[in-house]
Amino acid sequence: MTPLKRAEAVKQRAVQLGFDTVGITDLRPTPHRSELRAWLRSGMAGTMRYLHRQEGRRAEPATVLPGAHRAIALTRSYFNSEGNQPGGSGRVAKYARGRDYHESLRKPLQELSDYVEFLGGGDTVARFYVDAGPVPERELAQRAGLGWIGKNTMLISPTRGSFSFLATILTNLDVPIDEPFETDRCGSCTRCLDACPTDAFPRERVLDSQRCISYLTIEYRGDVTAELQELMGNWIFGCDVCQDVCPWNTKFASVANDHVLQLDPSRAFVDLAMLITTSDAEFLDRYAWTPIERPGAVGMRRNAKIAVENLRREAKWQTFQTQ
Template sequence: MRVAVDKLEDRIRAKAAELGFAACGLARADAAPRAGERLHQWLAEGRHGDMIWMEERKHHRESPAGLWPEVRSIIALGLSYAPKEDPLRLADEGGVGRISVYAQGGDYHDVMKRALKALGRWLAKEAGCDLKVFVDTAPVMEKPLAEAAGLGWQGKHTNLVSRTAGSWLFLGAIYTTLDLAPDTPGSDSCGSCTACQTACPTDAFPAPYQLDARRCISYLTIEHAGPIPREFRRGIGNRIYGCDDCLAVCPWNKFAAAAQANLAFAPRAELVAPGLADLLALDDAGFRQVFAGSPIKRIGRDKMTRNALIAAGNSGDPDLLASVAALLDDPATVVRGAAVWALGRLDAARWQTERSGRIAAEADSAVLAEWG
């Protein structure tokens, strides 16, 4: 339906800015027709790894109408989380874990959803329309839609790049039954730059604009449930939750002002550079206490301990030996296996001694494989 209100589109943008959104753009619901085709190809190649829900809900994700047939327009929105400090500065700090910038503060799902709902309530009252709000937990192709709405373009790292916010935007969307005048789509401005491609420690980009999630550190440390494949462990370094490398090296970040970032994403001191020894000592209750209110809480204690053990094995820090060895008896097999690997990296002689006394009693095949 067409609403006879002068410049409703401009008022939507103004209200979005008032609510703290750093970017707002409008697109027709059918403005990203190739997104579904690319999704199907990506899934067919198995590049989604363990993210089975991508396959199960592909018919909803491939187009906005597949999720909600009544949708006519998309309001694409972005919240800035531009960091004040260089996310790569802790790369050589072996005793600490590196957490991706987006997860160092409040849970962006909650912050984004509150802001989207506030804008949605205002729009429903102003225009009398039906609408739905979506954060990235819903089967929505936020990045192609954001590009179609003029927020930026999908860069060679496959994330959205903005001329004003660089690679630091959380994306959300409002689907509406309104016929809104669309904005000019974003245009690719990556040029010949390959910074994000060469920065990836695990070669997760088989080609520009393509991502193999199975090789991505963010996937491996967050989504992947089992042992991290050996070929990627050294490349992970001290990253214990996510990876910022391909985002952090983007030249367009120079236009992203950290002062404009939403205050809800200000980093919590205990999540900026947590000590690996402290992380390795966490039980389930301790994990939930430390990461309360953070998106990190979703991965659970066992995955986090696994990740911290990989970082410990890469640290070369003998002071972590006791913390690592204590986890050789952990009830979680994914933790025990990672502890075996970390111990071997830190002290080969101790590894041999522990192996001779433990291998006969170990029943799990994955842990036995770590003992060789």
């Protein structure tokens, strides 16, 4: 089989396994090393120390898997839309309304990796990554032609928008690479930057995690400052604002009926009173094997209390309580 035929076979198999878009790129060092370094040095990674430890490997992805020289970049939509928000509830970001995607995507990614190794034969290796490991997933996807990096830092597909998981397979399979996605289709739009509730973008394509609701509700373990608490609204796990306002999503995002991800839009809203009083055991019962397990019962109770305070301030909590 020629390298070109091999690449076509991999892409066809990826689509059969439920991935929406797939492209191939090489593992040259990133041309954005200085941006990555500046971002880390300025403290914008907050308490995510692992990002500092991974700096070298992210900047030189060829060092992640010795011998590998190709990245197969994949996207898989998780878009789903919720109904009306019930009173007294907190919001959960769209990507977190299903099974833990690290787990649910393991099987199709393992199958695709096995197929890559089968196609190459001999000493071909293929290892997959999804949101874990020192792989610069957005940048590799952009270089593989899947979309551009928007001003909100998301990888945006021109046909699907940005509500997609990214996954990467690193391999030494001999396949040709695709053209990178060079155009910036954001143009003069600044909707995401203007809409961010906490003003987390010091400038376009730079996100200060320490102000981002996604970081504060999922990754950060301490006390949130009073200033930020007030700006968090009723988000209790993640945040979708800078994607919800993006015209590429309002135009192109379509509901993902993905039996692997098992997205359940009814998980968009969580009763805050219930969450605050839930026991650790009940919490695990409900959220084990979902992304919400990450901050744990303690983190989610903290988030719920912040949301209640904000609803109270907006006079929405009392209204609900007296209904």
